[in-house]
Amino acid sequence: MKKVKWGIISTADIGIKKVIPALQASALCEVVAIASRNLETAGNAAALLDIPRFYGSYEALLADAEIDAVYISLPNHLHVALTIKALNAGKHVLCEKPIALSAQEAAALLEVCQQKPHLKVMEAFMYRFHPQWLLVKKLLADGVIGELKSIHSTFSFYNDDPTNIRNKKEMGGGSVMDIGCYCISLSRWIFGQEPHSVISLVDNDPAFNIDRQVSGILKFDAGSASFTCATQMAPNQRAHIMGTTGHIEIEMPFSPAPDQPARIWLRNQYDDPQLLQSEVADQYRMQADFFANAVICQTDVPTNLADALNNMKVIDAVLESGAAGGLVQLA
Secondary structure: OOOEEEEEEOOOHHHHHHHHHHHHHOOOEEEEEEEOOOHHHHHHHHHHHOOOEEEOOHHHHHOOOOOOEEEEOOOHHHHHHHHHHHHHOOOEEEEOOOOOOOHHHHHHHHHHHHOOOOOOEEEOOHHHHOHHHHHHHHHHHOOOOOOEEEEEEEEEEEOOOOOOHHHOHHHOOOHHHHHHHHHHHHHHHHHOOOOOEEEEEEEEOOOOOOEEEEEEEEEOOOOEEEEEEEOEEEEEEEEEEEEOOEEEEEOOOOOOOOOOOOEEEEEEOOOOOEEEEOOOOOHHHHHHHHHHHHHHHOOOOOOOHHHHHHHHHHHHHHHHHHHHOOOEEOO
16 A cells, blocks of 8 residues: 655644654555754654654655655745745645734635645544544434524633744744634534634733734624634633534633543533443544545645635734734635
């Protein structure tokens, strides 16, 4: 069986602890190189994860002819520039979310991608690949909760470290960019359409000048979605999907444990709550499998760059609404 040979751009924790082990566990993937701006750092990561080659620059890794695809986990402000460099080097790209700093940046990247249709580019929203969401999608398709009307999601953690990239405005920090993007992505994906208006409340950290807590409402033709995200709040995540005759609650919508069944509660207006459990799965490995399969079989990636652009449009609108204090219409 053909394997996609991967190069890793950055030694960020998400790659070291989650994505690289998942790629190595995939039957369709082989990690052959890793790069950092510091050669020693790259070498330490390579030794830790048994990666054959390491480089002291991203450009050196991109020049490696053996590499088919790269995974990019750099700070947000570098995503577009490095994705374009990778495409120009003939590599497929799996890039961490958010794909860009703005919809304008994402649109510019999409234009480059359209000129290289043989190369795959995907934003790494790994949660979509977990079996719990296949179960939720089936419940909705079967009409188990009636007509979908509302989604509410929360995602929060506490981080007030001034050196952390999540607290650096110039690097694309802030709660919406880091975790609110999941809530927005989830709402658009489950409704299967784009919101036409957004309103939000944004609380900015006075020292970091980043949004540390955001609550927003997205209005869709079919209903509404609300969310709260925060980077200076007790850790929490939850999703509630409400219909005309029932309600689904997802315990860990974005980062379920890879070694335990994910838990979902199904409630309707007549019966006691029913606990449903999905199969045990590593959503990062499943993401790797789906992306690699698209490369090997030359099929479309599950989440294309047009979806990433539309997510960025909503992120822009949420931040615009918070700054202006009113409703923002989306074209």
